[in-house]
Amino acid sequence: MxxxxxxxxxxxxxxxxxxxxxxxxxxxxxxxxxxxxxxxxxxxxxxxxxxxxxxxxxxxxxxxxxxxxxxxxxxxxxxxxxxxxxxxxxxxxxxxxxxxxxxxxxxxxxxxxxxxxxxTPEIYLNIKKLIDLHNNFMEVLVGTNSFDCDKAEKLFNLYNGLINTCYLNSDDPFCNGIETIRNGYNETLINAKDCAPYNFLQPFQKRPEKSANTIATAAITAISFASIMTYKFTPLGSWVRHRLSGNKNLRNKLEKEFTAPQNSSEIQDMEYRVPYNPS
Incomplete structure (x- = not known):
């Protein structure tokens, strides 16, 4: 398929x-x-x-x-x-x-x-949106004086209603379909000054980058989870529990450290200490 x-x-x-x-x-x-x-x-x-x-x-x-x-x-x-x-x-x-x-x-x-x-209903609606854009583009091209600027305005508004559903350089087929129509429209109408500002469709916005805090939180959570798994389900964990068998208080303290909530002030401080890498 x-x-x-x-x-x-x-x-x-x-x-x-x-x-x-x-x-x-x-x-x-x-x-x-x-x-x-x-x-x-x-x-x-x-x-x-x-x-x-x-x-x-x-x-x-x-x-x-x-x-x-x-x-x-x-x-x-x-x-x-x-x-x-x-x-x-x-x-x-x-x-x-x-x-x-x-x-x-x-x-x-x-x-x-x-x-x-x-x-699916979602795919059908996406196809219908693309068909509406396509049909409006075809109608723009059959104006009595070169281009139909009223139809261009309608297409302009249709496109702007979709622009926030996609990001620049997306690999989504629906977004690529919109981009194909946008490129064809802009190449065709770029010199149609009498249809301005409807003769140019703006590109999609860039995808927002994940913040450093989000990346740090995910990394810390993964490390904590790995620590729990190591302690509870591996030979190393068994060895640690054996070594701590004579000191219940110390063992309980270690258990609490492994299972501590991820919103402690110490972890928050670690988030803010993520090194800055200029691009």
Whole structure:
């Protein structure tokens, strides 16, 4: 399964065109032709069955007509569309991969096996956000006088609503999808001065660095935990307990030191004594 589900968005119109072609003559579907042995409860839902037939035709088209180089993204679009139209607002227990398997086995259509994704509500919302950005970018480009600055303002506001969800140089696929659109937008509109200030999208913020205090606390906690494990569960611990067997007070003192709370003033002083390394 491909890690980056979101990169089909840049070619969205092409896959939607294939789906629309598969939708021709699908308005009046005879639900009695649905086989309960295949779709079970889905056979009682005409809209669900119609979309199932569209999904069949879509995969059949991919198998016969689509360049192998774009099959991956075409299959990702399939995952998104099946979730949106056949799963999201339905009470059925299907997943995208299950519906794909039903089509593959019943129609002997072997395509998309490596690229089908089980979409979650969170992933779907992220895809929808990217599609909204993408579609607005396309609308900016079809203005009567070079660019549509009203659409540019709308995209500008959409982007700013997402800018705090990602950090600069993130390896998150969703954030990379936003960054791809941002770069394309800026390269296209940078000289469109009549659309300023909406002709440039600011980059993400840098990820905040962890403070020295946080690092010190984590290190001290790890050392204390290791000390407890060494004392209680290793031969060294057994040796220490044996050596202290004749001095109960000293043993109790050592136990308290091993299990002392981590917010003591002594530890806090150690935190502030972390050496400064100029960068």
């Amino acid at each position: 491909s890690k980056n589900l979101y990169n089909f968005v840049s070619s969205l119109s092409g896959y939607e065109g294939i789906k629309e072609a598969c939708n021709v003559d699908m308005k009046d579907v005879n639900i009695t032709s649905c086989k309960p042995s295949i779709l079970k409860e889905g056979c009682g839902d005409q809209d669900f069955y119609r979309n199932y037939l569209i999904a069949e035709k879509y995969l059949t088209y991919l198998r016969s007509n689509v360049n192998p180089r774009i099959v991956e993204n075409a299959c990702k679009y399939f995952s998104y569309w099946v979730y949106k139209e056949m799963i999201m607002e339905k009470s059925y227990s299907y997943s995208v991969s299950e519906l794909h398997d039903i089509i593959r086995q019943s129609k002997n259509i072997h395509i998309c096996q490596d690229y089908v994704h089980n979409i």
